[in-house]
Amino acid sequence: MEMNNYSLILPKWVSKEGEAGDVVLSSRVRLARNLKGFPFPNCANNQQLSEIGKTIESAVQIENCHAGHFNILRVKDIDSIERMMLVEKHLCSPQFIDEPEYKWLIVNEEQSISLMVNEEDHLRIQAMASGFAVDFSLDLANKIDDCLEESLEYCFDENCGYLTTCPTNLGTGVRVSLMLHLPCLTMVEQIKKVLSALNHVGINVRGLYGEGTESYGNIYQISNQITLGRSEEELAGHLKSVCRQVIEQERNVREALYKESRIQLEDRLCRSYGILTEARLLSSEEALKLLSDVKLGVELDMISTVDKVKLKELMFLSRAALLQKVTGQEIKSCERDYYRAQLIRDYLRKSE
């Protein structure tokens, strides 16, 4: 199978390990902003939506925000595979591409920053990074925000803070989220208890692609529920401290399992590795489950022949649209499992 150069396809941050990379896959900060003088997107007419787009587009062009070159994409001009790929790379929400009219997606070259125009709010600024990097992502998002504010006038209220379409985003408009890999908490069935404890301290838990999506491969997205009444730093600080506790819990269970049933655990993880490298048909769900096992095996030094970064890249590349991009061909849905298995096999062989 000829492969397109994945480095052009994947966001650069994916290929970095990042802090606490044994548990934290990635960090993301998202700011919700709306422009003064326009109704919220759900109430705006097409002309207004169009003007909002043009206003933000020119602000991005005027202020380069020290973020390198920005690609400005009109969602309606993007084909359906590319659109799906944007979701798979977490550059936009699944909802954003469902109705592509009057929507813009603005992405920097490293694909660490993305701006959604006319999603739920006029503007959503998003910064992503590998591992446990809340401060870094928050700084980055704030820098873009401050910079764009030179050209844009935001809806802001002295008492309420930033005004947003949905009141849950009112105030700072910030949502900090972390993608966590929690295989051992899941294995010993402590995960439900942990997740429900998070809910009690104002932390949301979601699936891989955000609200309403399922958790596959023992990957959980946690984020702050509240955006009002506290500063961005306080919100981020709270999430960080809670996250540190979850990391600690996951690491403790890993250590305990390693001590108490090393062979059984190693057997399970190595079998997954065997299947991953030999199967001829892999659904995206099974691939993610196996990749999750193999990642744990590598973290626990039970599997030594696989590069951690390649595993993380495969967690992305084995997704349906990215798979088609990387193999350079449109693949019928009934043939995807075959190409996915082939891609994974070839990819892991290269890393040996």
Added chain:
Amino acid sequence: MEMNNYSLILPKWVSKEGEAGDVVLSSRVRLARNLKGFPFPNCANNQQLSEIGKTIESAVQIENCHAGHFNILRVKDIDSIERMMLVEKHLCSPQFIDEPEYKWLIVNEEQSISLMVNEEDHLRIQAMASGFAVDFSLDLANKIDDCLEESLEYCFDENCGYLTTCPTNLGTGVRVSLMLHLPCLTMVEQIKKVLSALNHVGINVRGLYGEGTESYGNIYQISNQITLGRSEEELAGHLKSVCRQVIEQERNVREALYKESRIQLEDRLCRSYGILTEARLLSSEEALKLLSDVKLGVELDMISTVDKVKLKELMFLSRAALLQKVTGQEIKSCERDYYRAQLIRDYLRKSE
């Protein structure tokens, strides 16, 4: 893991592929004989059993039967692991070692010929070979038989032929059996129909270790039910012609599956290969099932990195007693799965 030299442990024929080796693992011919002047073993007293042993022992020592050097073993002097190993190598029946007193096992150096003394009959002569080799094994067994008859006087009746303890062996006293690997007939669930058809034409079907044992790894032992009223050649000819039909049926299903669902089949067999080479714990039953899948994969050119002969050797070496012999240590039964997985991994790695 340090391994003892397996070539000293396994019968030489195991490491040969043999005719129709894609379906027929091995052929075996067994002759039942009793000495004139002694009661059958189930009626004989200890002194008589002892005399029978000595008589046969000295016949073997006088006639060397052109079969090279024979090892004469008193079963009661063999430790329990070695005894189990003799069963695993099919050199004697499981019943034979259960009550070790007054029993002798006589084996040639290649372990292709074995004589059981005081099993159900005074003497059972057995010859084994790889693949579809009924004529070869029958010749070999007959040669030993003729040769021993120079020194021994058998119970023989002009009308009935050779007299045996159990009337089912009366007549020629010959049982010809073939060990068949029938994964595809099993997969498409035609196996029951095929096996019941065999019963209707006077062919017995048994498990891996003979009467009353189960079939693992899609391996079936077929043999003639009748020993009376026909010549050895007729009996062998009938079994051979039936066996050729079963081989044909298995090959046809393999071809059909290859044509109609190649990827699904390849996926299944390659997954088994992945598990076999990566698992850390393997029961003997699972190991045999996986080895069976991998053998089929190799036969269908879906798996190219494994040597057929090594697979056949592993079907033996992964058995409990042989495993202990080959690893050179006594292994507690709870640790066997661990050592079995390690042996298989190391062994297959060497063959790559």
